[in-house]
Amino acid sequence: MNLLEIDRISKAYKKGKSPANIDISFSIREGEIIGLLGPNGAGKSTLVKQIVGLLAPSSGEIRYRGVNVLKQQRRVSTEISYYAQEPHALGALTAGEALLYTGILRGMPRREAELQTRELLERFNMGDLINRRIKKMSGGQRRMIGMGTTLIGNAPVLVFDEPTNELDPLNRKLVWDLIVEHNRRGATIVLVTHNVLEAERVVDRVAFINHGRLLEIDSVAQLKQRVDGRLKLDLTAAYGEVERLIGRLEGWGDIQRTGEHRVRVYVSKERAGRLLDWMIHDESLPIDEYAVYPPSLEDVYVYIDERKAGIAHA
Amino acid sequence: MHSAVNIGRIGSKAWTELSILFRIQFALVRDQWVIVLLMATVFPLSTLLSMKFMFGATTHQIMVNLIVGNIVFAVIMMGFNALGQEISWQKHQGYFTYYASLPILKINFVMTQMLRGMMTTLPSVVIMAAAGQYLFDVRLHYEWGLIPVFLLAVLSMVGIGAGIGFWSPNHQATSNLVQGLMMFIGFLSPVMMEREQLPLILQWIGYLFPTTYAASALREMLTAGWTKEVSVNALVMLLFVIASYWFIFKIIRWRAAE
Numbered sequence: 001m002n003l004l005e006i007d008r009i010s011k012a013y014k015k016g017k018s019p020a021n022i023d024i025s026f027s028i029r030e031g032e033i034i035g036l037l038g039p040n041g042a043g044k045s046t047l048v049k050q051i052v053g054l055l056a057p058s059s060g061e062i063r064y065r066g067v068n069v070l071k072q073q074r075r076v077s078t079e080i081s082y083y084a085q086e087p088h089a090l091g092a093l094t095a096g097e098a099l100l101y102t103g104i105l106r107g108m109p110r111r112e113a114e115l116q117t118r119e120l121l122e123r124f125n126m127g128d129l130i131n132r133r134i135k136k137m138s139g140g141q142r143r144m145i146g147m148g149t150t151l152i153g154n155a156p157v158l159v160f161d162e163p164t165n166e167l168d169p170l171n172r173k174l175v176w177d178l179i180v181e182h183n184r185r186g187a188t189i190v191l192v193t194h195n196v197l198e199a200e201r202v203v204d205r206v207a208f209i210n211h212g213r214l215l216e217i218d219s220v221a222q223l224k225q226r227v228d229g230r231l232k233l234d235l236t237a238a239y240g241e242v243e244r245l246i247g248r249l250e251g252w253g254d255i256q257r258t259g260e261h262r263v264r265v266y267v268s269k270e271r272a273g274r275l276l277d278w279m280i281h282d283e284s285l286p287i288d289e290y291a292v293y294p295p296s297l298e299d300v301y302v303y304i305d306e307r308k309a310g311i312a313h314a
Numbered sequence: 315m316h317s318a319v320n321i322g323r324i325g326s327k328a329w330t331e332l333s334i335l336f337r338i339q340f341a342l343v344r345d346q347w348v349i350v351l352l353m354a355t356v357f358p359l360s361t362l363l364s365m366k367f368m369f370g371a372t373t374h375q376i377m378v379n380l381i382v383g384n385i386v387f388a389v390i391m392m393g394f395n396a397l398g399q400e401i402s403w404q405k406h407q408g409y410f411t412y413y414a415s416l417p418i419l420k421i422n423f424v425m426t427q428m429l430r431g432m433m434t435t436l437p438s439v440v441i442m443a444a445a446g447q448y449l450f451d452v453r454l455h456y457e458w459g460l461i462p463v464f465l466l467a468v469l470s471m472v473g474i475g476a477g478i479g480f481w482s483p484n485h486q487a488t489s490n491l492v493q494g495l496m497m498f499i500g501f502l503s504p505v506m507m508e509r510e511q512l513p514l515i516l517q518w519i520g521y522l523f524p525t526t527y528a529a530s531a532l533r534e535m536l537t538a539g540w541t542k543e544v545s546v547n548a549l550v551m552l553l554f555v556i557a558s559y560w561f562i563f564k565i566i567r568w569r570a571a572e
Protein backbone atom coordinates (compact mmCIF):
# COMPACT_ATOMS: atom_id res chain seq x y z
CA MET A 1 0.00 0.00 0.00
CA ASN A 2 1.26 3.47 -0.83
CA LEU A 3 1.77 5.52 2.30
CA LEU A 4 3.02 8.67 0.63
CA GLU A 5 2.39 9.79 -2.91
CA ILE A 6 4.60 12.48 -4.36
CA ASP A 7 2.65 13.76 -7.31
CA ARG A 8 4.35 16.04 -9.88
CA ILE A 9 6.16 18.13 -7.28
CA SER A 10 8.04 21.22 -8.38
CA LYS A 11 9.56 23.69 -5.99
CA ALA A 12 11.17 27.03 -6.78
CA TYR A 13 12.32 29.18 -3.85
CA LYS A 14 12.43 32.39 -5.86
CA LYS A 15 11.18 33.37 -9.28
CA GLY A 16 13.94 33.41 -11.85
CA LYS A 17 16.18 31.05 -9.84
CA SER A 18 16.64 27.45 -10.92
CA PRO A 19 14.04 25.26 -9.19
CA ALA A 20 15.11 22.89 -6.40
CA ASN A 21 12.65 20.19 -7.52
CA ILE A 22 11.26 19.67 -11.00
CA ASP A 23 8.21 17.52 -11.71
CA ILE A 24 9.03 14.72 -9.26
CA SER A 25 6.57 11.83 -8.93
CA PHE A 26 6.90 8.58 -7.01
CA SER A 27 5.28 6.66 -4.18
CA ILE A 28 6.57 5.46 -0.83
CA ARG A 29 5.19 2.12 0.33
CA GLU A 30 4.23 1.34 3.90
CA GLY A 31 7.00 -0.49 5.76
CA GLU A 32 9.82 0.08 3.30
CA ILE A 33 13.15 1.88 3.61
CA ILE A 34 13.52 4.22 0.70
CA GLY A 35 16.73 6.11 0.07
CA LEU A 36 16.76 9.47 -1.68
CA LEU A 37 20.26 9.57 -3.06
CA GLY A 38 22.12 12.25 -4.90
CA PRO A 39 24.96 14.74 -4.59
CA ASN A 40 24.88 17.84 -2.37
CA GLY A 41 22.47 20.44 -3.76
CA ALA A 42 20.52 17.85 -5.75
CA GLY A 43 17.18 18.87 -4.18
CA LYS A 44 16.75 15.96 -1.75
CA SER A 45 16.36 18.01 1.44
CA THR A 46 13.90 20.35 -0.22
CA LEU A 47 11.82 17.34 -1.20
CA VAL A 48 11.70 15.86 2.31
CA LYS A 49 10.81 19.23 3.84
CA GLN A 50 7.77 19.17 1.57
CA ILE A 51 7.00 15.58 2.55
CA VAL A 52 6.89 16.54 6.26
CA GLY A 53 4.90 19.70 5.49
CA LEU A 54 7.55 22.28 6.40
CA LEU A 55 7.61 23.62 2.85
CA ALA A 56 4.76 23.98 0.39
CA PRO A 57 5.38 22.83 -3.18
CA SER A 58 5.22 25.44 -5.95
CA SER A 59 3.10 22.94 -7.87
CA GLY A 60 1.95 19.36 -7.40
CA GLU A 61 0.75 17.59 -4.29
CA ILE A 62 2.06 15.21 -1.63
CA ARG A 63 -0.51 12.86 -0.14
CA TYR A 64 -0.12 10.98 3.15
CA ARG A 65 -2.56 8.07 3.36
CA GLY A 66 -4.46 9.59 0.46
CA VAL A 67 -4.86 13.12 1.85
CA ASN A 68 -2.76 16.18 0.99
CA VAL A 69 -0.16 16.64 3.74
CA LEU A 70 -0.92 20.38 3.84
CA LYS A 71 -4.52 19.64 4.80
CA GLN A 72 -3.68 17.40 7.77
CA GLN A 73 -0.67 19.09 9.32
CA ARG A 74 -1.42 17.92 12.87
CA ARG A 75 -1.65 14.26 11.83
CA VAL A 76 1.45 14.52 9.65
CA SER A 77 3.54 16.07 12.43
CA THR A 78 2.29 13.41 14.85
CA GLU A 79 2.88 10.40 12.59
CA ILE A 80 5.96 11.54 10.68
CA SER A 81 9.05 12.18 12.76
CA TYR A 82 11.66 14.29 11.02
CA TYR A 83 15.37 14.21 11.80
CA ALA A 84 16.49 17.80 11.60
CA GLN A 85 20.18 17.04 12.08
CA GLU A 86 21.57 18.84 15.17
CA PRO A 87 18.96 19.76 17.82
CA HIS A 88 19.92 23.46 17.78
CA ALA A 89 16.76 24.49 19.60
CA LEU A 90 17.59 22.26 22.56
CA GLY A 91 21.20 23.31 23.18
CA ALA A 92 20.48 24.69 26.66
CA LEU A 93 18.80 21.46 27.80
CA THR A 94 20.47 18.36 29.16
CA ALA A 95 20.44 15.23 27.02
CA GLY A 96 17.79 13.69 29.27
CA GLU A 97 15.56 16.77 29.17
CA ALA A 98 15.82 17.04 25.37
CA LEU A 99 14.63 13.49 24.77
CA LEU A 100 12.03 13.51 27.55
CA TYR A 101 10.46 16.82 26.49
CA THR A 102 10.43 15.84 22.82
CA GLY A 103 8.74 12.55 23.71
CA ILE A 104 6.05 14.33 25.74
CA LEU A 105 5.51 16.89 22.95
CA ARG A 106 5.03 13.94 20.59
CA GLY A 107 2.19 12.80 22.82
CA MET A 108 3.88 10.12 24.94
CA PRO A 109 2.84 9.64 28.58
CA ARG A 110 5.59 11.01 30.85
CA ARG A 111 6.50 7.63 32.39
CA GLU A 112 6.88 6.03 28.97
CA ALA A 113 8.93 8.97 27.69
CA GLU A 114 11.27 8.71 30.71
CA LEU A 115 11.74 5.01 30.09
CA GLN A 116 12.48 5.46 26.40
CA THR A 117 14.83 8.36 27.13
CA ARG A 118 16.96 6.12 29.33
CA GLU A 119 16.82 3.26 26.82
CA LEU A 120 17.93 5.47 23.95
CA LEU A 121 20.78 7.09 25.89
CA GLU A 122 21.99 3.65 26.98
CA ARG A 123 21.79 2.48 23.40
CA PHE A 124 23.87 5.48 22.29
CA ASN A 125 26.40 4.66 25.06
CA MET A 126 25.53 8.05 26.51
CA GLY A 127 23.78 6.90 29.69
CA ASP A 128 26.28 8.77 31.87
CA LEU A 129 25.64 11.99 29.90
CA ILE A 130 21.95 12.19 30.82
CA ASN A 131 22.55 15.40 32.82
CA ARG A 132 25.09 16.98 30.43
CA ARG A 133 23.99 20.10 28.56
CA ILE A 134 23.78 19.45 24.84
CA LYS A 135 25.80 22.52 23.94
CA LYS A 136 28.69 21.16 25.98
CA MET A 137 28.73 17.93 23.95
CA SER A 138 30.84 17.08 20.90
CA GLY A 139 29.34 17.47 17.42
CA GLY A 140 28.86 13.71 17.10
CA GLN A 141 27.15 13.45 20.50
CA ARG A 142 24.82 16.33 19.61
CA ARG A 143 23.84 14.57 16.41
CA MET A 144 23.10 11.38 18.32
CA ILE A 145 20.78 13.38 20.59
CA GLY A 146 19.16 14.71 17.42
CA MET A 147 18.71 11.11 16.33
CA GLY A 148 17.15 10.35 19.72
CA THR A 149 14.64 13.19 19.39
CA THR A 150 13.56 11.63 16.08
CA LEU A 151 13.28 8.07 17.38
CA ILE A 152 11.52 8.85 20.67
CA GLY A 153 7.80 8.22 20.45
CA ASN A 154 8.12 5.44 17.84
CA ALA A 155 6.43 7.38 15.04
CA PRO A 156 5.17 5.17 12.18
CA VAL A 157 7.17 7.17 9.62
CA LEU A 158 10.74 8.32 10.19
CA VAL A 159 12.39 10.80 7.85
CA PHE A 160 16.16 11.20 8.17
CA ASP A 161 18.15 13.90 6.43
CA GLU A 162 21.82 12.87 6.27
CA PRO A 163 21.68 10.90 9.54
CA THR A 164 25.33 9.81 9.55
CA ASN A 165 27.02 13.10 8.69
CA GLU A 166 29.95 13.90 10.98
CA LEU A 167 29.60 10.65 12.91
CA ASP A 168 32.49 8.32 13.69
CA PRO A 169 32.37 4.80 12.20
CA LEU A 170 30.97 3.19 15.36
CA ASN A 171 28.11 5.68 15.66
CA ARG A 172 27.45 5.44 11.91
CA LYS A 173 27.02 1.70 12.29
CA LEU A 174 24.78 2.24 15.32
CA VAL A 175 22.58 4.66 13.37
CA TRP A 176 22.16 2.23 10.47
CA ASP A 177 21.37 -0.57 12.94
CA LEU A 178 18.74 1.60 14.64
CA ILE A 179 17.17 2.50 11.30
CA VAL A 180 16.89 -1.17 10.39
CA GLU A 181 15.48 -2.05 13.84
CA HIS A 182 12.79 0.60 13.62
CA ASN A 183 11.92 -0.60 10.14
CA ARG A 184 11.56 -4.16 11.46
CA ARG A 185 9.11 -2.98 14.10
CA GLY A 186 7.01 -1.59 11.25
CA ALA A 187 8.23 1.96 10.66
CA THR A 188 8.47 3.32 7.15
CA ILE A 189 11.81 5.03 6.64
CA VAL A 190 12.64 7.84 4.23
CA LEU A 191 16.36 8.36 4.10
CA VAL A 192 18.20 11.26 2.49
CA THR A 193 21.89 10.71 2.01
CA HIS A 194 24.75 11.20 -0.36
CA ASN A 195 26.55 8.29 1.25
CA VAL A 196 25.55 5.73 -1.36
CA LEU A 197 27.86 2.98 -0.11
CA GLU A 198 26.40 2.96 3.41
CA ALA A 199 22.80 3.35 2.28
CA GLU A 200 23.14 0.33 0.00
CA ARG A 201 23.20 -1.95 3.05
CA VAL A 202 19.81 -0.91 4.38
CA VAL A 203 17.53 0.48 1.68
CA ASP A 204 14.84 -1.50 -0.11
CA ARG A 205 14.41 1.02 -2.91
CA VAL A 206 16.41 3.94 -4.15
CA ALA A 207 15.36 7.18 -5.79
CA PHE A 208 18.27 8.91 -7.52
CA ILE A 209 17.87 12.67 -7.60
CA ASN A 210 20.09 15.22 -9.28
CA HIS A 211 19.63 18.77 -10.55
CA GLY A 212 16.18 18.73 -8.93
CA ARG A 213 14.92 15.84 -11.04
CA LEU A 214 14.13 12.23 -10.22
CA LEU A 215 16.56 10.26 -12.40
CA GLU A 216 15.50 6.75 -11.49
CA ILE A 217 13.63 4.83 -8.80
CA ASP A 218 13.78 1.11 -8.24
CA SER A 219 14.95 -1.64 -5.90
CA VAL A 220 18.69 -1.95 -5.35
CA ALA A 221 18.73 -5.32 -7.11
CA GLN A 222 16.85 -4.00 -10.14
CA LEU A 223 19.07 -0.96 -10.37
CA LYS A 224 22.20 -3.07 -10.24
CA GLN A 225 20.90 -5.13 -13.13
CA ARG A 226 21.01 -1.96 -15.24
CA VAL A 227 24.78 -2.06 -15.06
CA ASP A 228 25.07 -5.82 -14.80
CA GLY A 229 27.54 -7.02 -17.32
CA ARG A 230 29.95 -4.23 -16.41
CA LEU A 231 32.92 -4.48 -14.11
CA LYS A 232 34.84 -1.69 -12.45
CA LEU A 233 38.62 -1.55 -12.65
CA ASP A 234 40.49 0.86 -10.40
CA LEU A 235 44.02 1.48 -11.66
CA THR A 236 46.97 3.37 -10.18
CA ALA A 237 49.25 4.75 -12.87
CA ALA A 238 53.03 4.92 -12.56
CA TYR A 239 54.27 8.33 -11.39
CA GLY A 240 53.59 11.02 -14.02
CA GLU A 241 52.13 8.52 -16.47
CA VAL A 242 48.40 8.91 -15.90
CA GLU A 243 47.74 10.74 -19.19
CA ARG A 244 49.63 8.11 -21.18
CA LEU A 245 47.73 5.34 -19.40
CA ILE A 246 44.38 6.95 -20.22
CA GLY A 247 45.45 7.25 -23.86
CA ARG A 248 46.35 3.57 -24.03
CA LEU A 249 43.10 2.48 -22.40
CA GLU A 250 40.89 4.36 -24.84
CA GLY A 251 38.35 2.17 -26.56
CA TRP A 252 38.12 -0.39 -23.76
CA GLY A 253 35.19 1.17 -21.92
CA ASP A 254 34.08 4.26 -19.97
CA ILE A 255 37.19 5.86 -18.48
CA GLN A 256 37.23 8.29 -15.56
CA ARG A 257 40.20 9.97 -13.93
CA THR A 258 39.52 9.59 -10.18
CA GLY A 259 42.71 11.10 -8.74
CA GLU A 260 46.16 12.43 -9.52
CA HIS A 261 47.42 8.96 -10.39
CA ARG A 262 44.14 7.06 -10.41
CA VAL A 263 41.91 5.94 -13.25
CA ARG A 264 38.63 4.02 -13.19
CA VAL A 265 37.44 1.94 -16.15
CA TYR A 266 33.95 0.49 -16.55
CA VAL A 267 34.25 -2.40 -18.93
CA SER A 268 31.87 -5.08 -20.15
CA LYS A 269 32.32 -8.56 -18.68
CA GLU A 270 33.06 -9.94 -22.14
CA ARG A 271 35.98 -7.61 -22.66
CA ALA A 272 37.18 -7.59 -19.05
CA GLY A 273 39.11 -10.88 -19.43
CA ARG A 274 40.97 -9.65 -22.51
CA LEU A 275 41.71 -6.29 -20.86
CA LEU A 276 43.11 -7.93 -17.75
CA ASP A 277 45.16 -10.35 -19.83
CA TRP A 278 46.63 -7.41 -21.79
CA MET A 279 47.31 -5.42 -18.62
CA ILE A 280 49.15 -8.35 -17.03
CA HIS A 281 51.29 -9.22 -20.05
CA ASP A 282 52.05 -5.84 -21.63
CA GLU A 283 54.90 -4.54 -19.52
CA SER A 284 54.94 -1.22 -21.37
CA LEU A 285 51.63 -0.27 -19.68
CA PRO A 286 52.38 2.25 -16.88
CA ILE A 287 50.31 0.52 -14.15
CA ASP A 288 51.48 0.18 -10.54
CA GLU A 289 48.34 -1.42 -9.06
CA TYR A 290 44.91 -2.54 -10.15
CA ALA A 291 41.74 -3.94 -8.56
CA VAL A 292 38.52 -5.32 -10.06
CA TYR A 293 35.07 -4.90 -8.43
CA PRO A 294 31.47 -5.90 -9.18
CA PRO A 295 29.17 -2.88 -9.62
CA SER A 296 28.06 -1.13 -6.44
CA LEU A 297 25.07 1.15 -5.96
CA GLU A 298 27.48 4.05 -6.34
CA ASP A 299 28.45 2.76 -9.79
CA VAL A 300 24.78 2.49 -10.68
CA TYR A 301 24.31 6.09 -9.61
CA VAL A 302 27.29 7.29 -11.65
CA TYR A 303 26.11 5.28 -14.65
CA ILE A 304 22.55 6.62 -14.47
CA ASP A 305 23.70 10.20 -13.87
CA GLU A 306 26.04 10.04 -16.87
CA ARG A 307 23.37 8.52 -19.11
CA LYS A 308 20.80 11.16 -18.13
CA ALA A 309 23.37 13.94 -18.51
CA GLY A 310 24.23 12.55 -21.95
CA ILE A 311 20.57 12.56 -22.94
CA ALA A 312 20.14 16.10 -21.62
CA HIS A 313 23.21 17.32 -23.56
CA ALA A 314 22.06 15.56 -26.72
CA MET B 315 -20.86 14.78 28.29
CA HIS B 316 -18.60 13.65 25.46
CA SER B 317 -17.79 17.20 24.44
CA ALA B 318 -16.96 18.10 28.06
CA VAL B 319 -14.52 15.17 28.22
CA ASN B 320 -13.02 16.22 24.88
CA ILE B 321 -12.61 19.82 26.00
CA GLY B 322 -10.95 18.56 29.20
CA ARG B 323 -8.59 16.37 27.17
CA ILE B 324 -7.71 19.19 24.78
CA GLY B 325 -7.17 21.56 27.70
CA SER B 326 -4.93 19.08 29.49
CA LYS B 327 -2.91 18.49 26.31
CA ALA B 328 -2.53 22.22 25.68
CA TRP B 329 -1.39 22.74 29.28
CA THR B 330 1.19 19.93 29.01
CA GLU B 331 2.43 21.39 25.73
CA LEU B 332 2.65 24.87 27.21
CA SER B 333 4.49 23.72 30.33
CA ILE B 334 7.03 21.64 28.37
CA LEU B 335 7.67 24.47 25.89
CA PHE B 336 8.09 26.82 28.83
CA ARG B 337 10.63 24.50 30.41
CA ILE B 338 12.64 24.58 27.17
CA GLN B 339 12.55 28.39 27.25
CA PHE B 340 13.33 28.41 30.96
CA ALA B 341 16.44 26.35 30.23
CA LEU B 342 17.66 29.21 28.01
CA VAL B 343 17.18 31.67 30.90
CA ARG B 344 18.77 29.22 33.34
CA ASP B 345 21.72 29.05 30.98
CA GLN B 346 22.19 32.84 30.94
CA TRP B 347 21.00 33.74 34.43
CA VAL B 348 24.03 35.91 35.21
CA ILE B 349 23.43 38.12 32.15
CA VAL B 350 19.68 38.17 32.81
CA LEU B 351 20.20 39.23 36.44
CA LEU B 352 22.77 41.84 35.43
CA MET B 353 20.52 43.34 32.76
CA ALA B 354 17.49 43.28 35.05
CA THR B 355 19.44 45.15 37.74
CA VAL B 356 21.72 47.47 35.79
CA PHE B 357 19.13 48.92 33.40
CA PRO B 358 16.61 50.20 35.99
CA LEU B 359 19.24 51.35 38.45
CA SER B 360 21.28 53.24 35.83
CA THR B 361 18.07 54.78 34.43
CA LEU B 362 16.96 55.94 37.88
CA LEU B 363 20.37 57.25 38.88
CA SER B 364 20.78 59.18 35.63
CA MET B 365 17.28 60.61 36.18
CA LYS B 366 18.30 61.65 39.68
CA PHE B 367 21.38 63.45 38.33
CA MET B 368 19.50 65.10 35.47
CA PHE B 369 16.21 65.96 37.16
CA GLY B 370 17.37 66.16 40.78
CA ALA B 371 15.48 69.38 41.56
CA THR B 372 12.35 68.72 39.51
CA THR B 373 8.76 68.35 40.66
CA HIS B 374 7.36 65.23 42.23
CA GLN B 375 4.80 64.84 39.42
CA ILE B 376 7.51 64.82 36.72
CA MET B 377 9.37 62.11 38.63
CA VAL B 378 6.19 60.06 38.87
CA ASN B 379 5.69 60.42 35.12
CA LEU B 380 9.29 59.46 34.36
CA ILE B 381 9.32 56.42 36.62
CA VAL B 382 5.93 55.20 35.47
CA GLY B 383 6.96 55.92 31.87
CA ASN B 384 10.06 53.78 32.29
CA ILE B 385 8.05 50.92 33.82
CA VAL B 386 5.54 51.14 30.98
CA PHE B 387 8.34 51.37 28.43
CA ALA B 388 9.96 48.19 29.83
CA VAL B 389 6.65 46.29 29.67
CA ILE B 390 5.93 47.47 26.14
CA MET B 391 9.44 46.70 24.97
CA MET B 392 9.06 43.18 26.30
CA GLY B 393 5.75 42.83 24.48
CA PHE B 394 7.11 43.26 21.00
CA ASN B 395 10.79 44.13 21.01
CA ALA B 396 12.02 41.17 23.04
CA LEU B 397 9.41 38.84 21.56
CA GLY B 398 10.10 39.91 17.97
CA GLN B 399 13.87 39.70 18.37
CA GLU B 400 13.73 36.36 20.15
CA ILE B 401 11.43 34.71 17.61
CA SER B 402 13.48 36.15 14.75
CA TRP B 403 16.71 34.85 16.30
CA GLN B 404 15.23 31.39 16.80
CA LYS B 405 13.91 31.39 13.25
CA HIS B 406 17.30 32.22 11.74
CA GLN B 407 19.11 29.77 14.02
CA GLY B 408 17.01 26.96 12.53
CA TYR B 409 15.01 26.32 15.73
CA PHE B 410 11.71 26.40 13.82
CA THR B 411 12.60 23.18 12.00
CA TYR B 412 12.48 21.42 15.36
CA TYR B 413 9.35 23.09 16.69
CA ALA B 414 7.35 23.15 13.44
CA SER B 415 7.94 19.45 12.83
CA LEU B 416 6.33 18.60 16.20
CA PRO B 417 2.56 18.32 16.74
CA ILE B 418 2.36 21.54 18.77
CA LEU B 419 0.33 24.72 18.50
CA LYS B 420 2.11 27.82 17.25
CA ILE B 421 0.25 29.95 19.77
CA ASN B 422 1.77 27.92 22.62
CA PHE B 423 5.22 28.50 21.17
CA VAL B 424 4.55 32.25 21.04
CA MET B 425 3.10 32.29 24.56
CA THR B 426 6.15 30.56 26.03
CA GLN B 427 8.39 33.08 24.28
CA MET B 428 6.33 35.79 25.95
CA LEU B 429 6.55 34.12 29.35
CA ARG B 430 10.30 33.92 28.95
CA GLY B 431 10.33 37.64 28.12
CA MET B 432 8.30 38.32 31.28
CA MET B 433 10.76 36.35 33.36
CA THR B 434 13.59 38.56 32.21
CA THR B 435 11.66 41.86 32.33
CA LEU B 436 9.62 41.58 35.53
CA PRO B 437 12.62 41.87 37.86
CA SER B 438 13.66 45.15 36.23
CA VAL B 439 10.09 46.49 36.55
CA VAL B 440 10.01 45.58 40.24
CA ILE B 441 13.47 47.08 40.82
CA MET B 442 12.43 50.26 38.98
CA ALA B 443 9.32 50.64 41.18
CA ALA B 444 11.13 49.85 44.44
CA ALA B 445 14.23 51.95 43.74
CA GLY B 446 12.07 54.80 42.43
CA GLN B 447 10.22 54.84 45.72
CA TYR B 448 13.50 54.78 47.69
CA LEU B 449 15.41 57.35 45.59
CA PHE B 450 12.63 59.81 44.77
CA ASP B 451 9.99 58.99 47.35
CA VAL B 452 7.57 58.24 44.52
CA ARG B 453 4.58 56.35 45.94
CA LEU B 454 2.97 54.14 43.30
CA HIS B 455 -0.50 52.73 43.58
CA TYR B 456 -0.51 48.92 43.85
CA GLU B 457 -3.69 46.86 43.68
CA TRP B 458 -4.79 43.47 42.33
CA GLY B 459 -6.20 45.08 39.20
CA LEU B 460 -2.64 45.78 38.13
CA ILE B 461 -2.14 42.08 37.30
CA PRO B 462 -4.86 41.81 34.59
CA VAL B 463 -3.90 45.22 33.20
CA PHE B 464 -0.24 44.18 33.07
CA LEU B 465 -1.16 40.91 31.32
CA LEU B 466 -3.48 42.65 28.87
CA ALA B 467 -0.74 45.20 28.11
CA VAL B 468 1.74 42.46 27.24
CA LEU B 469 -0.73 40.21 25.42
CA SER B 470 -2.08 43.08 23.30
CA MET B 471 1.38 43.46 21.78
CA VAL B 472 2.02 39.78 21.15
CA GLY B 473 0.63 40.01 17.61
CA ILE B 474 3.09 42.75 16.65
CA GLY B 475 6.00 40.93 18.27
CA ALA B 476 5.11 37.61 16.65
CA GLY B 477 4.68 39.29 13.25
CA ILE B 478 8.10 40.95 13.51
CA GLY B 479 9.72 37.66 14.48
CA PHE B 480 7.99 35.27 12.08
CA TRP B 481 8.25 37.55 9.03
CA SER B 482 11.82 38.56 9.68
CA PRO B 483 13.87 38.24 6.45
CA ASN B 484 17.09 38.20 8.50
CA HIS B 485 18.02 38.99 12.08
CA GLN B 486 19.80 42.24 11.18
CA ALA B 487 16.64 43.59 9.55
CA THR B 488 14.62 42.64 12.64
CA SER B 489 17.08 44.39 14.87
CA ASN B 490 16.93 47.57 12.77
CA LEU B 491 13.13 47.48 12.71
CA VAL B 492 12.74 47.18 16.47
CA GLN B 493 15.33 49.91 17.06
CA GLY B 494 13.21 52.19 14.86
CA LEU B 495 10.04 51.17 16.68
CA MET B 496 11.69 51.82 20.03
CA MET B 497 12.57 55.35 18.90
CA PHE B 498 9.01 55.90 17.72
CA ILE B 499 7.41 54.49 20.84
CA GLY B 500 9.90 56.15 23.18
CA PHE B 501 9.62 59.67 21.82
CA LEU B 502 6.74 59.90 19.35
CA SER B 503 3.96 58.04 21.12
CA PRO B 504 2.26 58.64 24.48
CA VAL B 505 4.40 56.17 26.42
CA MET B 506 6.90 58.39 28.20
CA MET B 507 4.56 61.40 28.23
CA GLU B 508 0.85 62.19 28.34
CA ARG B 509 -1.11 61.88 25.10
CA GLU B 510 -2.14 65.55 25.22
CA GLN B 511 1.50 66.67 25.22
CA LEU B 512 2.07 65.25 21.71
CA PRO B 513 1.27 66.98 18.37
CA LEU B 514 -2.22 66.16 17.10
CA ILE B 515 -1.00 64.00 14.19
CA LEU B 516 1.03 61.79 16.56
CA GLN B 517 -1.94 61.54 18.91
CA TRP B 518 -4.02 60.20 16.01
CA ILE B 519 -1.29 57.78 14.88
CA GLY B 520 -0.98 56.65 18.50
CA TYR B 521 -4.60 55.43 18.48
CA LEU B 522 -3.58 52.71 15.99
CA PHE B 523 -1.07 51.08 18.33
CA PRO B 524 -1.83 48.98 21.42
CA THR B 525 1.14 50.63 23.13
CA THR B 526 -0.91 53.83 23.57
CA TYR B 527 -3.69 52.04 25.49
CA ALA B 528 -1.23 49.89 27.45
CA ALA B 529 0.73 52.96 28.52
CA SER B 530 -2.42 54.90 29.49
CA ALA B 531 -3.88 52.01 31.47
CA LEU B 532 -0.66 51.17 33.30
CA ARG B 533 0.09 54.83 34.07
CA GLU B 534 -3.41 55.35 35.44
CA MET B 535 -3.27 52.12 37.47
CA LEU B 536 0.10 52.98 39.00
CA THR B 537 -0.86 56.54 39.87
CA ALA B 538 -4.59 56.48 40.60
CA GLY B 539 -5.83 52.87 40.64
CA TRP B 540 -8.67 51.36 38.57
CA THR B 541 -10.64 54.21 37.00
CA LYS B 542 -13.10 54.47 34.11
CA GLU B 543 -10.17 55.34 31.84
CA VAL B 544 -8.46 52.07 32.80
CA SER B 545 -11.66 50.13 31.97
CA VAL B 546 -11.87 51.71 28.51
CA ASN B 547 -8.18 51.10 27.80
CA ALA B 548 -8.46 47.52 29.09
CA LEU B 549 -11.39 46.91 26.72
CA VAL B 550 -9.42 48.22 23.72
CA MET B 551 -6.42 46.10 24.76
CA LEU B 552 -8.73 43.07 24.94
CA LEU B 553 -9.71 43.74 21.31
CA PHE B 554 -6.02 43.89 20.40
CA VAL B 555 -5.49 40.56 22.22
CA ILE B 556 -8.30 38.95 20.21
CA ALA B 557 -6.85 40.42 17.00
CA SER B 558 -3.39 39.13 17.98
CA TYR B 559 -4.69 35.60 18.51
CA TRP B 560 -6.53 35.67 15.19
CA PHE B 561 -3.41 37.03 13.50
CA ILE B 562 -1.18 34.30 14.96
CA PHE B 563 -3.66 31.51 14.15
CA LYS B 564 -4.62 32.59 10.67
CA ILE B 565 -1.98 34.83 9.16
CA ILE B 566 1.40 33.88 10.60
CA ARG B 567 2.90 30.65 9.23
CA TRP B 568 5.69 28.44 10.44
CA ARG B 569 4.58 25.35 8.58
CA ALA B 570 3.78 25.35 4.91
CA ALA B 571 0.12 24.56 5.43
CA GLU B 572 -0.91 27.33 7.77
